[in-house]
Amino acid sequence: MPTLVWFRQDLRLADNPALQAAISAGDSVIPVYIHDIKSEGEWGPGGATQWWLHHALIDLAEQFNKAGSPLIIRQGDSLKELEKLIKETGATSVVWNRRYEPLIVKRDTEIKTQLRNKGLKVDSFNGSLLHEPQKIKNLSGNPFQVFTPFWKNCLANLQFGTPAKAPKKIQGPTQPVSTVSIDSLKLLPKIKWDQQFSKEWNPTRAGAESRLAEFKKAPVKDYNEARDIPNIDGTSRLSPYLHFGQISPLEIYTAIKETPFAETKSGQRYIAEIGWREFGYHLLHHFNHTPEKALRKEFDDFPWQPDPKLLRAWQKGKTGFPIVDAGMRQLWLTGWQHNRVRMIAASVLVKHLLQPWQAGAKWFWDTLVDADLASNTLGWQWAGGCGADAAPYFRVFNPVLQGEKFDPQGEYVRKYVPELAKMPAEWIHKPWEAPAEVLKAAGVTLGVNYPKPAIGLIEGRDRALEAFKNLRNK
DNA sequence: TTTTGAGTTGTTCGA
């Protein structure tokens, strides 16, 4: 009797426990993807991730065609579609790899119960984490709220084999199963905003593999420094592949562990980044209000000053702080923003501009190809100083100093903010302080073709420190 | 049981 393999954020054939289990069961295997945005509430895939998903599904379908069992695509309520498929195919068992977003956990638990009540064999697996959140606890039996002890605990308890290779041949159903086209899911954006995306990304399994291979053999010993320079391709850029499970953290971990890089400071740093992803899932699981509300309760009445105009300026890369504007335009243009710049842009939005971190999180959610609820929530609460192991309130990034430190020649700014292309390095991160003749020579008129800073740096910093200090005194 | 030290990513100020 056939087994349905319900694909979600595990769009790969290799190292896929649910798929493996279905194949081991010995009968035919029917892979299915159900597009069910309604059940995801506020956190259905954003625009950029939908673009990625479109291409990832095409790629996955090709791989299944080659293996001999075509990928079935459906749209609508997950349970209803699964039930229809069970009826149509005579499947007696359903398997999937687990997801961890609060709403999805609720939905999937319900589906599992319903299907089991109907007599089906249903199993779920861990396909996307080194450690599932419910398994990691501190000595008092509580979830961790600080990264370092969390990660030490994880490293001390690593238990897994080598990732399974992709099956070459999969036995498909004897009768064709009805499916809809990937195009009919309408995942591509209506406005032509994604033109640059395909130049920047290869959203396929092959893309993930070549990126990992490249990262492994590159002069990775410099990762610790290079990863902080936005104008250098010094990070692995595997985040979007990880989000959709085109590659698994176990595959990455195993591949890195085979290299001498793994034992270096840089290598450990990189593996710890996988750890931060795990920590995000840990926090999301144990504190499931955090996508919407701060982990720390006292932040419920933080005096944010929501201002649609300021938010808009930030989103469009028109804050007047060159490093922030470059980052926000890189995001819009390429669906991705360098990690260092994410921190600077987030800090400026939350601290200098006093915009609620949730507004920034929402924008990132819609525009990042690697948008992932666990990591996005952790990142924004970290920047806002309101989460677990967050940046201390007094750590206010200075966008000028950060620009000068991590983009000393201003190349990153010049690449994404062409208005400033002719500014000399000395002034490019603080054009408002540049002498009139320098501005003139560079063709920059502040307030005309490049904005004046949205707030004075000292004023913004002091205002933020004051707000955070008052919060503490409550 | 209590105490102690350390903890992703920074900035400013004063010596």
Next chain:
DNA sequence: GTCGAACAACTCAAA
């Protein structure tokens, strides 16, 4: 220019 201290409060593990 360089360097250390100060800028909280809390979590967690080890002593």
